[in-house]
Amino acid sequence: MTSTVLALKQQQRGILFDPRAKFLALIIVASLLLSIGNEGLMGLVRIVLALVPFVLLVLSRNIKSGVAYIFIYLVAYGLSVVSSMFLSGPLLFLALGATGIMRQFLPGVMMGYWFVSTTTVSEFMAACDRIRLTQSIEIPLVVMMRYFPTIAQDYSQISDAAKMKALGLSQGPITAVENRLVPLLASAVRGGEDLSAAALTRGLGAPIHRTNICEIGFHACDMMLLSVCALGAILVFLIGVA
Amino acid sequence: MIDFRNITYSYGTDMSPSLANVTLHVNPGEVVLLTGSSGSGKSTLLRLVNGLIPHYHEGEMSGTVTVAGIEPRDRELYELAKMVGSVFQNPQTQFFCLNTTEELAFSCENFGLPVSEIAHRLDTTVQQLCLEELLNKNPFLLSGGQKQRIACGSAQMMNQEIFVLDEPSSNLDGRSVRLLAEVIAYWKKEGRTVLVAEHRLGYLKDIVDRVVVLNKGSLIEDFAASDFYAMGSSAFIKRGLRDPHTECCVAVTDQIDIADAGFVSVANLQYSYSKKINGLSIPLAKFPIGSITALVGENGAGKSTLLRCLCGLNRKCYGTLEINGELFGLNKPTGRAYMVMQNTGNQLFAESVRAEVESSCSSAEEVTAILDALDLADLAARHPLSLSGGQQQRVAVASAIASNRGLLLLDEPTSGLDYQSMREVASSLKKSSIMGCTVIVVTHDREFITSCCTHYAVLKNGRLSETRVLDEDSASELNAALDAMQSSVTDTACMV
Numbered sequence: 001m002t003s004t005v006l007a008l009k010q011q012q013r014g015i016l017f018d019p020r021a022k023f024l025a026l027i028i029v030a031s032l033l034l035s036i037g038n039e040g041l042m043g044l045v046r047i048v049l050a051l052v053p054f055v056l057l058v059l060s061r062n063i064k065s066g067v068a069y070i071f072i073y074l075v076a077y078g079l080s081v082v083s084s085m086f087l088s089g090p091l092l093f094l095a096l097g098a099t100g101i102m103r104q105f106l107p108g109v110m111m112g113y114w115f116v117s118t119t120t121v122s123e124f125m126a127a128c129d130r131i132r133l134t135q136s137i138e139i140p141l142v143v144m145m146r147y148f149p150t151i152a153q154d155y156s157q158i159s160d161a162a163k164m165k166a167l168g169l170s171q172g173p174i175t176a177v178e179n180r181l182v183p184l185l186a187s188a189v190r191g192g193e194d195l196s197a198a199a200l201t202r203g204l205g206a207p208i209h210r211t212n213i214c215e216i217g218f219h220a221c222d223m224m225l226l227s228v229c230a231l232g233a234i235l236v237f238l239i240g241v242a
Numbered sequence: 243m244i245d246f247r248n249i250t251y252s253y254g255t256d257m258s259p260s261l262a263n264v265t266l267h268v269n270p271g272e273v274v275l276l277t278g279s280s281g282s283g284k285s286t287l288l289r290l291v292n293g294l295i296p297h298y299h300e301g302e303m304s305g306t307v308t309v310a311g312i313e314p315r316d317r318e319l320y321e322l323a324k325m326v327g328s329v330f331q332n333p334q335t336q337f338f339c340l341n342t343t344e345e346l347a348f349s350c351e352n353f354g355l356p357v358s359e360i361a362h363r364l365d366t367t368v369q370q371l372c373l374e375e376l377l378n379k380n381p382f383l384l385s386g387g388q389k390q391r392i393a394c395g396s397a398q399m400m401n402q403e404i405f406v407l408d409e410p411s412s413n414l415d416g417r418s419v420r421l422l423a424e425v426i427a428y429w430k431k432e433g434r435t436v437l438v439a440e441h442r443l444g445y446l447k448d449i450v451d452r453v454v455v456l457n458k459g460s461l462i463e464d465f466a467a468s469d470f471y472a473m474g475s476s477a478f479i480k481r482g483l484r485d486p487h488t489e490c491c492v493a494v495t496d497q498i499d500i501a502d503a504g505f506v507s508v509a510n511l512q513y514s515y516s517k518k519i520n521g522l523s524i525p526l527a528k529f530p531i532g533s534i535t536a537l538v539g540e541n542g543a544g545k546s547t548l549l550r551c552l553c554g555l556n557r558k559c560y561g562t563l564e565i566n567g568e569l570f571g572l573n574k575p576t577g578r579a580y581m582v583m584q585n586t587g588n589q590l591f592a593e594s595v596r597a598e599v600e601s602s603c604s605s606a607e608e609v610t611a612i613l614d615a616l617d618l619a620d621l622a623a624r625h626p627l628s629l630s631g632g633q634q635q636r637v638a639v640a641s642a643i644a645s646n647r648g649l650l651l652l653d654e655p656t657s658g659l660d661y662q663s664m665r666e667v668a669s670s671l672k673k674s675s676i677m678g679c680t681v682i683v684v685t686h687d688r689e690f691i692t693s694c695c696t697h698y699a700v701l702k703n704g705r706l707s708e709t710r711v712l713d714e715d716s717a718s719e720l721n722a723a724l725d726a727m728q729s730s731v732t733d734t735a736c737m738v
Contacts, residue, residue, distance in 0.1 A: 122344035122351070146338060149382065154588055161589035163575050164553045165602065165645075179591040186627045187587055194335035201292050201328040202396065203352035204338070206320035211354050213347045213361070 015059045019119050019127035021222035026115050028229040030108035032236055041239050053110035060118045069110050076102035121146050126212040154187050243435045244268040244291055249305035251286055260286040262459040273436040275446050278456035279482045279660040284439035288406040293322035327397030331409040333389035337381045346396045363399055371395050371425055385541050387418025394425040405429055407438045412658030415686045416728040419445045441660045444486040447471050484661050488689040492717045503531040506649055506680045511561030513551055522548055522704045529709055534671055534681040536691045539701035540727045545684040549651045553579045565648050579649040580642035586634040590626035595637050598626050603644035616640045616670045632663025639670045643677055650674055652683040656690045668694035
């Protein structure tokens with residue numbers, strides 16, 4: 001039977017990778033970035049790795065975020081080079097620390113953003129089923145993924161309220177953080193409860209093998225993605241040995 | 243079809259029972275409206291049907307519930323999910339997937355139906371409920387009515403015979419409510435059994451067969467729908483219910499008098515979301531000091547955006563706000579406007595009601611006076627987030643008055659509130675106006691407009707009409723404008 005609805009579902013979202021490949025790439029890129037240094041050849045590998053999330057974001061048609069990311073990354077990189085030329089002592093330490101954190105973590109964070117923003121809940125569940133993850137791990141993970149956008153929305157409302165009330169850092173940083181976190185947690189708890197109730201009334205958690213309308217599977221693009229990651233890993237290993 | 247026999251139930255933490263000795267029988271194919279003020283036990287009854295009680299919410303129960311011949315407590319929750327479809331109040335927290343098509347398929351996937359069967363059911367549901375244009379979208383970007391329509395669609399994918407809806411219209415404006423009403427009418431035509439818990443009564447008038455009124459956990463009356471809707475306004479108010487008669491028209495009643503004290507004015511306001519969409523463009527708008535202005539307009543007309551602009555929360559908003567002779571730019575927080583947001587829980591930061599109000603005012607006596615005026619004295623020590631929706635609204639209004647900012651903005655303050663709470667918000671606005679606040683309230687709730695607003699303005703395509711006094715003549719014009727907003731049928735073309 002051909003379904004008009006499901007045919008419609010295959011809309012253009014740029015290149016679609018398999019969620020499993022995406023997750024593997026995320027892990028590889030993030031852990032390589034954390035484990036290698038900045039010197040010599042490793043520094044070069046690092047720059048190439050940092051380009052990976054940029055390319056992926058562009059491929060998934062999220063050009064705006066990709067460009068913003070690469071811009072921030074390059075600025076941090078440039079600043080670290082410039083500051084090591086002109087600064088010394090504690091100032092240099094501070095500058096290298098700040099830019100270093102950016103260079104170390106930003107690419108990993110962007111990989112995470114790419115994963116979450118391009119994977120639908122249903123695709124993610126399909127992937128979890130394929131790798132035979134038990135429901136007791138899968139469901140909390142899915143709820144977490146489902147919750148990111150809601151948290152973002154709540155947070156922007158909360159910070160609007162803080163701005164409107166003119167509550168800035170004047171009350172001290174701890175109060176400022178508390179003011180934002182307590183309502184956020186309260187709303188996440190309430191929302192989470194409602195969400196679980198709604199999902200349970202639609203049969204989530206039934207001891208039945210789930211089916212899925214999302215067709216996932218490894219394609220050429222996944223192979224390419226994973227090869228690039230593997231190549232990076234091997235390169236890092238070889239350079240490390242040498 | 244559904245049988246409640248001598249049900250008494252209390253939630254784990256509560257002392258007082260949520261339901262006390264309720265007996266109710268619902269026949270197959272009946273559409274029954276459950277109504278009553280907040281805390282009357284409407285939702286609890288629905289949870290007994292879909293099995294969330296006793297499987298999800300813990301509590302003490304006596305009596306028996308039978309749903310289509312089985313007792314929910316003897317079955318697993320997922321078995322009940324095949325028989326009972328549920329629609330909840332807040333679309334934000336009932337969607338599991340962030341794509342409407344996946345959301346529709348979700349329950350079928352959970353039950354392991356083959357993909358070809360799911361595809362078939364998707365096609366059927368999409369056709370029956372006219373969902374084509376809503377497919378493959380981020381559900382958060384749909385209008386409230388569209389969201390609830392998707393929620394109804396995904397509730398019926400297992401071909402359930404029974405549906406329970408828990409205050410499904412709370413977050414909807416007038417037009418969106420019609421989208422919802424159509425689905426319920428469709429289910430009725432198909433012979434399904436439907437239970438709806440609601441404060442809002444008007445939109446169900448021609449659909450429901452019976453109306454059951456609950457009060458503090460007891461079933462007090464069981465009407466045939468025609469008898470119920472034939473009652474006069476006073477009968478509804480006596481029972482603490484929203485009056486379906488005023489739901490349809492604004493009237494002029496006991497408006498407060500406003501001293502002639504000048505205006506709060508907005509000049510040259512310009513804001514655009516993006517290049518594609520026309521934003522707001524308001525050359526001049528004047529709100530009399532001490533007035534309560536109802537700001538009405540269609541979904542997406544920019545009402546909430548206008549409020550944010552007046553607070554100075556939109557950096558790209560240009561223009562000035564003049565208040566008490568002082569001029570403020572609108573591109574940064576003005577410090578002269580206080581907004582009570584739709585989701586009030588997200589703006590209450592302090593650990594007690596008193597501390598929350600104190601955070602915007604240093605004088606202890608003033609705080610006490612404001613708490614007294616808004617009937618919050620008894621709640622002063624409570625944590626704001628432990629309060630009900632109506633109470634939270636009042637706390638936010640109290641902080642707003644305490645902040646002494648002069649301009650109080652509210653965004654749909656009465657959505658989801660019962661009659662009593664709605665009256666409380668209305669009376670707190672009247673008090674704030676007497677204390678010198680100028681109030682602008684975005685609303686489509688005619689009963690609420692009737693109970694407190696003195697002026698109104700219409701926002702259309704980013705342009706704001708002149709602020710008009712609400713009197714006999716203009717009330718009928720406002721009614722006509724609201725009717726026109728409700729009946730524009732762009733979303734509904736294919737169902738009727």
